[in-house]
Amino acid sequence: MKRTTILALLGMVIGALTISLIGCDLSGVTIDARIDSFISDINYDRTNVYLNFHSSATSDYNALKNESTLEAIFPVAGFPYSRGSLDTSDPNNVTTVLDDTAAWGPKDAIFVMIKDGMTWYINDLWLSGTWVIQ
Amino acid sequence: MKKLTFLLIVLVLFASCASIQRSKDEGNIERISKLINTGQADKLSAMTELPFLLDQEIILLDKDVRTFWSTIVEVGFKVEEPVLERGVKIGPDSYKEFYDSMEVRTFFNKYLKKQSRLLELKTNTGQRILLLVTDTLFTRTLHGFKGPY
Amino acid sequence: MKKIILIAILLVAVLLSGFAVPNDVIYSEGDAAVKYQAGYTDDVFIGDVYDTGDTVTTGFDGFVELDQAGLVLKINPDTVFTLQEKEEKGEKTSVFSLALGSIKFRYDRITGKEPMIQTASCVAGARGTEFSVYAGADGSTLIVVDSGLVEVESEGKAVQLTAEEGVEVQPGEPPGDKFVVQRDQIDYKTWNDDKLSAMLADPVETVRRIQDRMEFYIQEVQEYDSLYREYLKKLEEERRLNTERAQKEGENVALQYENDVIFPLSVETFNLGLNVRYFSLAALSMRRYVAGRTYLLLKARYIADYDNTIFREYRKTFGELLDKFEEAIVPQLVEADI
Numbered sequence: 361m362k363r364t365t366i367l368a369l370l371g372m373v374i375g376a377l378t379i380s381l382i383g384c385d386l387s388g389v390t391i392d393a394r395i396d397s398f399i400s401d402i403n404y405d406r407t408n409v410y411l412n413f414h415s416s417a418t419s420d421y422n423a424l425k426n427e428s429t430l431e432a433i434f435p436v437a438g439f440p441y442s443r444g445s446l447d448t449s450d451p452n453n454v455t456t457v458l459d460d461t462a463a464w465g466p467k468d469a470i471f472v473m474i475k476d477g478m479t480w481y482i483n484d485l486w487l488s489g490t491w492v493i494q
Numbered sequence: 495m496k497k498l499t500f501l502l503i504v505l506v507l508f509a510s511c512a513s514i515q516r517s518k519d520e521g522n523i524e525r526i527s528k529l530i531n532t533g534q535a536d537k538l539s540a541m542t543e544l545p546f547l548l549d550q551e552i553i554l555l556d557k558d559v560r561t562f563w564s565t566i567v568e569v570g571f572k573v574e575e576p577v578l579e580r581g582v583k584i585g586p587d588s589y590k591e592f593y594d595s596m597e598v599r600t601f602f603n604k605y606l607k608k609q610s611r612l613l614e615l616k617t618n619t620g621q622r623i624l625l626l627v628t629d630t631l632f633t634r635t636l637h638g639f640k641g642p643y
Numbered sequence: 644m645k646k647i648i649l650i651a652i653l654l655v656a657v658l659l660s661g662f663a664v665p666n667d668v669i670y671s672e673g674d675a676a677v678k679y680q681a682g683y684t685d686d687v688f689i690g691d692v693y694d695t696g697d698t699v700t701t702g703f704d705g706f707v708e709l710d711q712a713g714l715v716l717k718i719n720p721d722t723v724f725t726l727q728e729k730e731e732k733g734e735k736t737s738v739f740s741l742a743l744g745s746i747k748f749r750y751d752r753i754t755g756k757e758p759m760i761q762t763a764s765c766v767a768g769a770r771g772t773e774f775s776v777y778a779g780a781d782g783s784t785l786i787v788v789d790s791g792l793v794e795v796e797s798e799g800k801a802v803q804l805t806a807e808e809g810v811e812v813q814p815g816e817p818p819g820d821k822f823v824v825q826r827d828q829i830d831y832k833t834w835n836d837d838k839l840s841a842m843l844a845d846p847v848e849t850v851r852r853i854q855d856r857m858e859f860y861i862q863e864v865q866e867y868d869s870l871y872r873e874y875l876k877k878l879e880e881e882r883r884l885n886t887e888r889a890q891k892e893g894e895n896v897a898l899q900y901e902n903d904v905i906f907p908l909s910v911e912t913f914n915l916g917l918n919v920r921y922f923s924l925a926a927l928s929m930r931r932y933v934a935g936r937t938y939l940l941l942k943a944r945y946i947a948d949y950d951n952t953i954f955r956e957y958r959k960t961f962g963e964l965l966d967k968f969e970e971a972i973v974p975q976l977v978e979a980d981i
Contacts, residue, residue, distance in 0.1 A: 407977075407979075410979070415679050415680040415681030415682075415696070416679055416680060416681075416692070416693065416694045416696075416697055417694055418694075418695075419694065419695035419696070419728045420695075420728075420917060421680045421681075421695070421696050422680055422695075422696045422920065422924060422980070423916070423917045423920040423921070425977050425979035425980060426916075426920060426975070426976075426977045426980075427977075428916070429913065429916040429917065429919075429920065431875065432874075432875060432878060432909045432910075432912035432913040432916060433909055433910070433913050435878075435879075435882060435909075437882065462882070462886060463882065463885045463886050463888075463889045463894075463897045463898065463901055464882075464901060466898075467906075487906070488902060488906055490906070490907075490910055492910060492913065494728075548938075548939055548942065549938075549942065550965065551935040551938050551939060552931065552935065552981070553935065553936075553939060554931060554932075555700065555723070555936075556702070557702065557703070557721070558936060558939055561939070561940065561943065562939055562942075562943045565940070565943035565944060566943050566946050566947075569943070569944060569945075569946060569947050569948075570947055571946045571947040572947075595965075595969060595973070596969075596973050596976065596978075596981075597973070597981050600978045600981040601981065603978070604978070604981065642946070642949065
């Protein structure tokens with residue numbers, strides 16, 4: 361019995377190690393979490409904003425790697441940016457209202473989402489009816 | 495007495511670690527030099543990882559790496575009587591020894607491993623070559639080549 | 644299953660957008676790899692869908708065929724090809740960037756704005772055509788048209804090609820004289836071997852030509868960057884004034900001004916920033932795939948003869964190219980680009 365228990369525990373440890381080593385994220389990133397990550401990066405780490413977009417589907421992916429390009433659309437002076445409630449019923453048309461602390465918002469936002477495995481990414485971003493990030 | 499014995503043991507272990515590492519570094523430069531001198535371009539290509547740093551150039555294509563090794567063999571380049579001048583673990587400023595640029599700094603940060611080493615060898619004519627090498631239990635990988643200078 | 648979902652989503656995105664059309668792999672053989680924008684590499688498989696920023700590289704026996712809503716693109720062996728995008732007057736244009744090797748295009752029908760083809764030495768635009776583009780190891784380009792009309796532009800000069808016409812463009816120079824060429828008459832390997840021989844015979848001239856083309860990219864980067872900074876300043880000033888407007892005339896008035904004036908200005912500014920990135924990344928591609936590759940070839944050739952006069956002169960001129968690149972382009976790049 362003791363031996364079986366030990367073997368079972370060992371198996372679980374190896375399994376957990378394997379999963380973490382191969383970087384398998386069993387939970388993925390939800391739409392809500394992705395959009396919140398995007399807003400958090402806009403506020404606190406613009407060098408990572410591009411990682412919230414899909415590397416293949418988002419045409420501006422490479423351009424967004426240089427965080428200074430975001431200043432025109434999301435001025436730092438408006439920090440911190442926030443969102444209203446999300447309507448995630450249609451991943452191709454996730455709507456919310458983005459706002460800041462200056463005179464930038466509120467702005468109607470549409471996130472066109474794309475799922476890769478278990479993880480949702482932003483494909484496109486529309487602001488006030490304009491296709492801003494493709 | 496016990497403390498002294500303990501200290502001596504630690505010192506001996508430390509010294510043997512350092513000499514093991516030196517031995518490894520010497521082994522690497524000997525091996526790579528031998529491959530160049532005996533014209534084994536295929537083996538050099540197989541041990542080279544992409545991207546590869548050649549002086550200040552980041553080489554991305556496998557066929558370019560193959561061209562480099564086969565051409566230097568073709569033109570008769572030899573590494574005569576290589577001697578290990580130094581072998582150091584990659585540090586924050588190591589990239590400057592290849593070329594002081596953002597690209598080379600990024601290469602070092604992104605593509606080298608924590609255990610990668612910068613080896614400097616000297617030939618019998620006084621020429622120096624820098625190599626970027628990573629050793630694991632079963633493999634030896636070449637990431638960069640600079641020289642001779 | 645993942646790929647089917649991805650293709651379905653992308654197709655929906657295409658229907659919604661009408662822009663940024665993805666490219667489906669309809670055929671692949673031999674050694675062919677794709678490097679995604681995110682930086683990871685995979686083999687090319689039939690059914691893959693590629694988009695802006697993805698780079699397809701074929702080995703000596705590799706061949707890939709892409710289909711993009713009315714356009715068929717054949718990527719020949721030993722080729723490095725990237726899908727890019729450029730902003731122009733508020734519109735995005737697909738740009739097919741050929742760093743090395745050869746590709747063949749066939750447009751079955753005109754689908755909105757035709758994509759542009761960019762190499763180290765020129766830019767070509769096409770309408771309802773079938774043509775091939777060859778990018779030489781020395782940065783030169785050869786374009787041969789089978790049918791339709793292609794306009795090739797370089798250094799402010801353009802030449803139009805019709806069926807069975809070709810033109811060669813050296814980096815840093817306007818298009819050469821056009822010539823008559825039969826379909827499939829050009830052997831890319833022979834043409835490229837000639838380019839390599841010419842490059843090895845006069846490497847200093849080769850790097851000077853690359854320098855000239857680099858000057859073009861530097862100029863574009865500087866002009867767009869200057870415009871971008873000017874717009875950014877204007878934008879900052881407008882925002883500052885709008886903050887005052889909010890205090891004096893109320894939030895609603897300020898919000899109206901933001902929506903009517905400031906936001907459109909911000910989008911224009913953002914697009915200018917994207918163009919700075921486009922030309923900077925084009926310069927990086929040339930530095931990596933043309934300049935860097937010539938350096939490798941020459942270094943290998945002269946490694947046992949380092950003090951050779953030609954090689955010394957080449958290294959000196961190459962150093963000048965690097966200095967210009969460091970000064971003008973590197974400030975626009977980020978670590979994620981390397």
